[in-house]
Amino acid sequence: MSASTSKQNLVPKENLVPKETLVMEHLVSLTYSEELTPVLDRYVDALIDGRIVGHKCPSCGRVYVPGKGYCPICVVPTTAADEIEVSDHGTLTGFTIITPVAYYGQTETEPFVYASVLLDGSDSNLGGQEIVGVPHDQIRSGMRVRAVWKAKTDRSAEGVSNRGWGSVSSVIDAFEPSGEPDMDRAKYEEHIF
């Protein structure tokens, strides 16, 4: 835990309390350290190797990327025996173009894209993906995309966490249009997120 002052205002100026009122800044930092779960261990090893793997539910056949170690629909455990490789090509199912406003911790200054990508062979989206190689006003649901992999030497496990976010960011820089015709809406509309 540390108390410190920041150059950025946490509170808009007009909301600041009068000077004579005592103000205490209480910035908290908490430390967490853990190993990746065994399922994510194998996932990240495959990613560094250039392969994207998930778990296929032995009961319903749905594929989750990354694997969870269970199927949340059927509530049955899944293991390394249920591991399956999926494509690095997929369909953009949904997206948001974010115009950043300055707030504490925000490092972005220009509009950027957060997109969900449904990889071919997977039933779960990769969330929060950057889309490059296409003007923002041409990004659309159904657009076919492919992974832009980092050079093998630049890949790491850093972006993968047990918290489930940023699951490929330390291995795949972004997704770019693949040039394939758009996917039929019926084929991905169950996956829009």
Add this chain to the structure above:
Amino acid sequence: MAVTDIAVVGYAQTPSSRRARESEVQLLVPIVTEALQRSGLDRREVGFTCAGSCDYLTGGPFAFVSNLEAAGAWPPISESHVEMDGAWALYEAWVRLQHGDIDTALVFGSGKSSPSIPAEMWAQQLDPYYLAPLGVDPASLAGIQARALLDAGKATERDFARVVVRNRRNAKDNPNAQVAGDFSVDELLAAPYVRAPLRKHDLPPVSDGAVAVVLARGDRARALCERPAWIRGLDHRIEVHQPGMRDLTTSASTTLAARKAGYDGGPLDVIELSSTFSPQELILRDALGIDADSNVNPSGGPLAANPVMATGLVRIVEVAQRIVEGTASRGLAHATGGQVLQHNLVCLMEGD
């Protein structure tokens, strides 16, 4: 008057471990399934689901949403979550069952303390002006509480050690315990202080674990379980947040909760207390009026396994299991929340 025909009819818990490699949901999936199987209830028949957990433990925002996947939340189910020990999730389910329109409920509590630094993290539970910025950790507050007990002449350090010896010995019979074995009082008293007057053995282990319970009411309970553990009374009471503003050597809220739960001071075959620090067992015994020779924490209690957010619900399971299996007829389980026994729950259970 509370309905008294609601019972525990199924349960399961993970062994407690210092560090589980699996995710919290992975800990929950098999035990939720096992608790339902034990009761013979299909998960699609569950009327209401309630979970207790704390996102701060693993540092995963909305981790409690993932935990729900262990219950099979698609198609959508009727569910709720408390950022409290699973015992309070059971309390909410018990209240929900009293509406009378459903007759089964699934409850679970889970926590992985291993990724965090508990002393750093739990300080944030305190008030943000005076105590949280100081980083006052639970063991320090428990040390202050222990010191108050000594100063009041209510206990000695030897009494604390006796509590530990008995709990660790009891834990030898508990396959889910993390700390168990035979120790002597003198051997324990020779250890150095970690938060005077507390030694390491007066503190609970850091644990990862999970527990699940199935509740049912009336004839449904009788159909699902040969000998249901009927919840005769369930109540919880809370005291002031600031630990400096109450007498730490007593637990008025426990006494009140026990009275409101209908505990009349009669004989109990089994008592499971959330005495997370050894002196708290003495305080809780006193607050409940429990005799020195009573069967307290046959599981070894939180000093043997402390999967935070499941610890209190485990107490309920330990009592319920003994009633269901026929080795006990009447028992009392206690759960606690907050620091140094701020918030206390008492669950009184009986067999037919």
